[in-house]
Amino acid sequence: DSGVTQTPKHLITATGQRVTLRCSPRSGDLSVYWYQQSLDQGLQFLIHYYNGEERAKGNILERFSAQQFPDLHSELNLSSLELGDSALYFCASSHIRNTIYFGEGSWLTVV
Amino acid sequence: DQQVKQNSPSLSVQEGRISILNCDYTNSMFDYFLWYKKYPAEGPTFLISISSIKDKNEDGRFTVFLNKSAKHLSLHIVPSQPGDSAVYFCAASAPSAGGTSYGKLTFGQGTILTVHP
Numbered sequence: 001d002s003g004v005t006q007t008p009k010h011l012i013t014a015t016g017q018r019v020t021l022r023c024s025p026r027s028g029d030l031s032v033y034w035y036q037q038s039l040d041q042g043l044q045f046l047i048h049y050y051n052g053e054e055r056a057k058g059n060i061l062e063r064f065s066a067q068q069f070p071d072l073h074s075e076l077n078l079s080s081l082e083l084g085d086s087a088l089y090f091c092a093s094s095h096i097r098n099t100i101y102f103g104e105g106s107w108l109t110v111v
Numbered sequence: 112d113q114q115v116k117q118n119s120p121s122l123s124v125q126e127g128r129i130s131i132l133n134c135d136y137t138n139s140m141f142d143y144f145l146w147y148k149k150y151p152a153e154g155p156t157f158l159i160s161i162s163s164i165k166d167k168n169e170d171g172r173f174t175v176f177l178n179k180s181a182k183h184l185s186l187h188i189v190p191s192q193p194g195d196s197a198v199y200f201c202a203a204s205a206p207s208a209g210g211t212s213y214g215k216l217t218f219g220q221g222t223i224l225t226v227h228p
Contacts, residue, residue: 002154002157042219042220043200043216044218045216104154
């Protein structure tokens with residue numbers, strides 16, 4: 001158990017819909033990262049929040065957004081969903097550089 | 112442009128022997144490297160990391176070697192156990208403005224390790 005909690009574990013939704021994925025970081029970790037793993041792209045960095053502020057963006061679509069709340073949990077919002085958005089979405093958290101831990105992932109299927 | 116490459120899609124090893132997983136990178140700005148183990152539909156599990164100021168880091172059965180001049184790192188698992196069978200990913204990060212985005216990792220495509228009893 002990495003200490004990073006993600007909900008929901010599985011989600012099936014229709015194209016055009018919007019979903020929210022939630023992440024609770026490890027206790028004491030101020031940084032939260034979101035990654036997407038799809039079959040053809042591997043693990044891709046999406047976005048990083050540090051203590052409520054956005055710090056870095058990767059290949060995140062404009063239809064996707066994230067935020068980190070004062071209690072440090074984070075949400076990834078995916079809207080106008082397309083079939084190609086089906087993937088595993090991972091959250092990771094860290095406190096110092098050599099301890100970046102991942103959650104179990106949220107499996108999104110868009111039908 | 113794949114900045115982190117794991118050229119071996121799979122590796123098969125006998126239990127008790129050494130497993131050597133390799134990773135090459137192209138971005139000279141990378142200064143921190145990590146190895147993760149992953150099972151299907153689960154999150155990556157952190158194994159070991161190394162900073163570019165070192166050339167070796169050891170943790171139990173796992174040792175990571177870094178050759179900066181060759182832009183190459185490897186993970187050695189000794190002795191290999193059947194429970195080590197999984198997909199292994201190497202990942203790299205570069206310094207960022209403010210020094211806090213070290214979790215922006217670039218991953219390789221993974222190597223499937225199978226350890227036979």
